[in-house]
Amino acid sequence: INHIVHNGGLYKRPFNEAFEETPMLVAVLTYVGYGVLTLFGYLRDFMRQWKIEKCQNATEREEQKDFVPLYQDFENFYNRNLYMRIRDSWNRPICSVPGAKVDMMERVSHDYNWTFTYTGRVIKGIINMGSYNYLGFAQNAGTCQEAAAKVLSQYGAGVCSTRQEMGNLDKHEELEKLVARFLGVESAMAYGMGFATNSMNIPALVGKGCLILSDELNHASLVLGARLSGATIRIFKHNNMQSLEKLLKDAIVHGQPRTRRPWKKILILVEGIYSMEGSIVRLPEVIALKKKYKSYLYLDEAHSIGALGPSGRGVVEYFGLNPEDVDVMMGTFTKSFGAAGGYIGGKKELIDYLRTYSHSAVYATSLSPPVVEQIITSMKCIMGEDGTAVGKARVQQLAENTRYFRRRLKEMGFIIYGNEDSPVVPLMLYMPAKIGAFGREMLKRNIGVVVVGFPATPIIESRARFCLSAAHTREMLDTALKEINEVGDLLQLKYSRHRLVPLLDRPFDETTYEETED
Amino acid sequence: MDIKSMKYYLYWLYCQFELITCSYLMEPWEKLLFYTFNITMLVMVLYTAYIFVPVHVSTAFQFFLNLFGNQHENTVSIVK
Numbered sequence: 143i144n145h146i147v148h149n150g151g152l153y154k155r156p157f158n159e160a161f162e163e164t165p166m167l168v169a170v171l172t173y174v175g176y177g178v179l180t181l182f183g184y185l186r187d188f189m190r191q192w193k194i195e196k197c198q199n200a201t202e203r204e205e206q207k208d209f210v211p212l213y214q215d216f217e218n219f220y221n222r223n224l225y226m227r228i229r230d231s232w233n234r235p236i237c238s239v240p241g242a243k244v245d246m247m248e249r250v251s252h253d254y255n256w257t258f259t260y261t262g263r264v265i266k267g268i269i270n271m272g273s274y275n276y277l278g279f280a281q282n283a284g285t286c287q288e289a290a291a292k293v294l295s296q297y298g299a300g301v302c303s304t305r306q307e308m309g310n311l312d313k314h315e316e317l318e319k320l321v322a323r324f325l326g327v328e329s330a331m332a333y334g335m336g337f338a339t340n341s342m343n344i345p346a347l348v349g350k351g352c353l354i355l356s357d358e359l360n361h362a363s364l365v366l367g368a369r370l371s372g373a374t375i376r377i378f379k380h381n382n383m384q385s386l387e388k389l390l391k392d393a394i395v396h397g398q399p400r401t402r403r404p405w406k407k408i409l410i411l412v413e414g415i416y417s418m419e420g421s422i423v424r425l426p427e428v429i430a431l432k433k434k435y436k437s438y439l440y441l442d443e444a445h446s447i448g449a450l451g452p453s454g455r456g457v458v459e460y461f462g463l464n465p466e467d468v469d470v471m472m473g474t475f476t477k478s479f480g481a482a483g484g485y486i487g488g489k490k491e492l493i494d495y496l497r498t499y500s501h502s503a504v505y506a507t508s509l510s511p512p513v514v515e516q517i518i519t520s521m522k523c524i525m526g527e528d529g530t531a532v533g534k535a536r537v538q539q540l541a542e543n544t545r546y547f548r549r550r551l552k553e554m555g556f557i558i559y560g561n562e563d564s565p566v567v568p569l570m571l572y573m574p575a576k577i578g579a580f581g582r583e584m585l586k587r588n589i590g591v592v593v594v595g596f597p598a599t600p601i602i603e604s605r606a607r608f609c610l611s612a613a614h615t616r617e618m619l620d621t622a623l624k625e626i627n628e629v630g631d632l633l634q635l636k637y638s639r640h641r642l643v644p645l646l647d648r649p650f651d652e653t654t655y656e657e658t659e660d
Numbered sequence: 661m662d663i664k665s666m667k668y669y670l671y672w673l674y675c676q677f678e679l680i681t682c683s684y685l686m687e688p689w690e691k692l693l694f695y696t697f698n699i700t701m702l703v704m705v706l707y708t709a710y711i712f713v714p715v716h717v718s719t720a721f722q723f724f725l726n727l728f729g730n731q732h733e734n735t736v737s738i739v740k
Contacts, residue, residue: 175682182690227685254687575682634676 152426154462158562159381159421164572164602165637172572172602176224179574183223198256199226220596224574229255231581231593237264239282240273242613244590265588269618271608272592276449276565277536278613279480279520285528286480286519290512297511305497309508317514321485324521325455326465329494330487332517333502334509336444336474337363339484342502344440345371346495347470348409351398355389355437356411357381359419364411364442373409374399380419383427386410390435408437414446414457414473418599418607420560420568422446425457429467440470448478449565454524454537460563478524481516483509536612540565543610543619550623555636559605567608568594569626569635576633577604583632587625 189195199222202212213222230251238245246265249258279286293313303309314332321330333339344367348354352373356364358380368375376393378385390408397404410432412423425441432439443456451459456473458465465471471487486496497503524533544565551558557570571577571593581593595604614622630636678684683691 171680175680178694179682179685182686182694573679573682575679575684578685579679632672632675633679 152430157422157424159560161419161421161559162557162638164570165639168572168637169602172574175573175575176601179224179227183219186223187219198253217597224596226255228574228578228581228595230258231578234590240270240275240280241282242270242275242278242611242615242618243267244270244273246585246590265585268585268588268590269614269622270590270611271622272590273611274445274477274609275480275611275613276445276478276540276609277454277480277520277524277533278611279478279516279523280613281480285523286516289519290515293515294512299510299512301508301510303507304505305503305508311508311511311514313511313514313518314508317509317518318485320518320521322487324525325471325487326458327471327487327489329490329492330485331493331496331500331503332475332483332485332509332514333500334483334506335502336476336482336484338502338506339472339474339486340364340442341367341370342506343472343486343496343500344368344409344411346499346501347371347440348373348407351403351405352407352409353393353405354409354411355386355393357413357416357423359416360411360413361417361442361444364413368411380416381421381424383424383431386428387431390431390437394435408435409440410437411440412442414441414443414450415561415564415566417445417566418568418594418605420558420564420566422450422457422460422561422564425461425463429463433467438469439467440472441468443471443473444484445477445564445566447473448524448537449540450563452537453526453534454478475513475517479517479520481513481520483513483517540610540612543612543614546616547608547610547619547623551626552638554623554627554630555638556626556630557638565610567610568605569608570637571604571606571635572602572637574604576635577606579633580606580629580635583629584625587629589622589625 186195190197200213202209212218230249235247235249236244237247246268248261248263248265250261251258273280281287297311297313301309301311305314317332318330321332322328333342340361340363344354344364348371350372352371354368354371354373354375356368356375356377358377376389378389393405393408396402410428412425412428415422423441428439431437441457446457446460448454448456450457453459456471458468458471469488470492472484473487474484475481476483486493519528522528523530524537526533541563544563544567548558548562548567551567551569559568559570560566571580574595577593577595581591584591591606591608593604593606599605610619675684681694683694686694
């Protein structure tokens with residue numbers, strides 16, 4: 143559905159995002175399934191308590207039974223009775239490079255997923271639809287691997303120090319200049335871990351007396367960083383610009399809660415691509431709002447860097463905007479560059495401040511040299527500076543794969559969430575038994591998928607998440623689509639009634655989850 | 661050949677039932693318990709229906725017959 147532009151033509155291309163509503167019958171049956179499993183969960187807990195059945199999970203010791211109980215909340219109940227039944231779809235050990243095809247170690251469980259044993263067989267050539275390998279740089283051969291091997295023999299693998307002490311290599315300086323050039327910002331800084339980049343740098347940027355406006359579905363690292371900072375956090379509805387504007391207006395008009403003083407800083411936390419929904423942030427509108435209300439923007443491009451935009455520079459290039467409008471551009475090297483770590487890019491004063499005051503710079507070990515070389519080589523490849531057209535070809539291949547895969551799945555009749563151009567494709571499963579069944583059936587047909595259930599998604603909206611890659615050829619995608627079609631017929635997953643919910647454009651009166659007519 | 665496809669269809673229906681009620685995930689003794697409970701409930705409902713539905717239907721039928729029968733006589737008397 144094309145977003146009807148009523149805000150002055152901010153979008154230069156159509157913005158097609160859709161989240162089809164859950165069919166009523168499916169929702170009712172999902173609750174029935176969860177109800178049955180909950181009853182059996184209570185039965186099993188009863189049997190475990192009265193020693194009719196052997197208790198295989200963690201419990202308190204005998205001496206501690208009179209204290210506050212540790213394992214009685216819903217999370218632990220869910221863990222013991224529901225997660226254990228389908229646990230074999232997760233933590234599967236792979237034993238080759240996670241490229242387009244991967245090898246997996248076969249394991250069986252004789253006591254219903256409490257323990258696993260390896261049969262010793264290795265399943266080879268499983269089509270990998272779960273790794274965040276968007277541009278196919280997870281390879282064990284090629285220019286990146288040769289360069290990394292050379293640097294490994296020169297620098298070794300360990301750094302043995304933090305950035306501020308003895309861990310600042312010339313490779314890190316080279317990497318940071320390259321990242322700044324790639325993004326189009328003044329300066330950048332790289333950290334050893336993507337999660338730590340968010341959780342350790344947001345506390346350095348905001349503190350008490352500041353306001354954080356964070357999207358409903360932000361990643362745990364952003365939420366953790368926001369909570370650690372001590373600032374006031376307000377949540378706006380996912381990708382909903384009316385909700386964000388309402389919060390901004392309230393913040394400017396009313397100020398801090400009791401003293402009514404103006405906020406020291408207002409920081410908007412959004413992500414480029416939300417990995418559980420497959421949706422892309424409405425960046426032109428966010429930037430317009432940010433300029434109007436004079437707040438700051440922190441953009442987490444973990445999944446969108448390298449994967450969106452005509453030359454892979456991320457969501458800012460995808461919308462054709464100026465990178466200097468985004469105050470803090472954060473991203474990770476884990477997804478599209480095939481390495482590990484994160485970066486923050488922005489104005490020179492900001493990055494110089496972070497070099498001194500970030501917890502990650504002071505306490506965390508810096509990036510390992512071969513990893514840095516992998517990032518440098520892959521980034522140069524994407525930019526086209528190594529002399530070949532491989533990078534551009536990969537970016538285009540990813541875009542083609544995305545459009546083809548999404549179109550075919552929608553035609554088959556599955557409910558797919560998210561934007562037409564995002565390489566993350568969530569396919570809705572809803573019922574708990576289908577989560578386990580989908581994972582197992584796809585593995586039987588030699589396709590590895592990631593299924594996601596309760597704590598990461600709302601309880602009835604469990605899904606299977608496909609991550610497309612530029613390394614997938616058309617034949618691999620066709621094989622995968624054929625198998626998904628078969629499994630979809632077998633498990634009856636084709637719920638779509640082709641009734642797409644129109645995107646809400648009406649203004650909201652409250653920041654809660656009800657809407658009133660104006 | 662029709663029997664084979666019929667049997668496959670019934671097996672597929674059974675699979676759907678297993679998936680929806682999550683008995684696909686249960687251990688064998690849990691499945692036994694669950695199916696016993698369900699089949700007992702179903703048999704009891706069917707038995708109750710077998711005994712009481714004919715009686716209820718014929719009583720209701722007679723009630724409505726009397727109601728409409730009286731009405732017809734009343735209108736006839738007024739017209740006369």
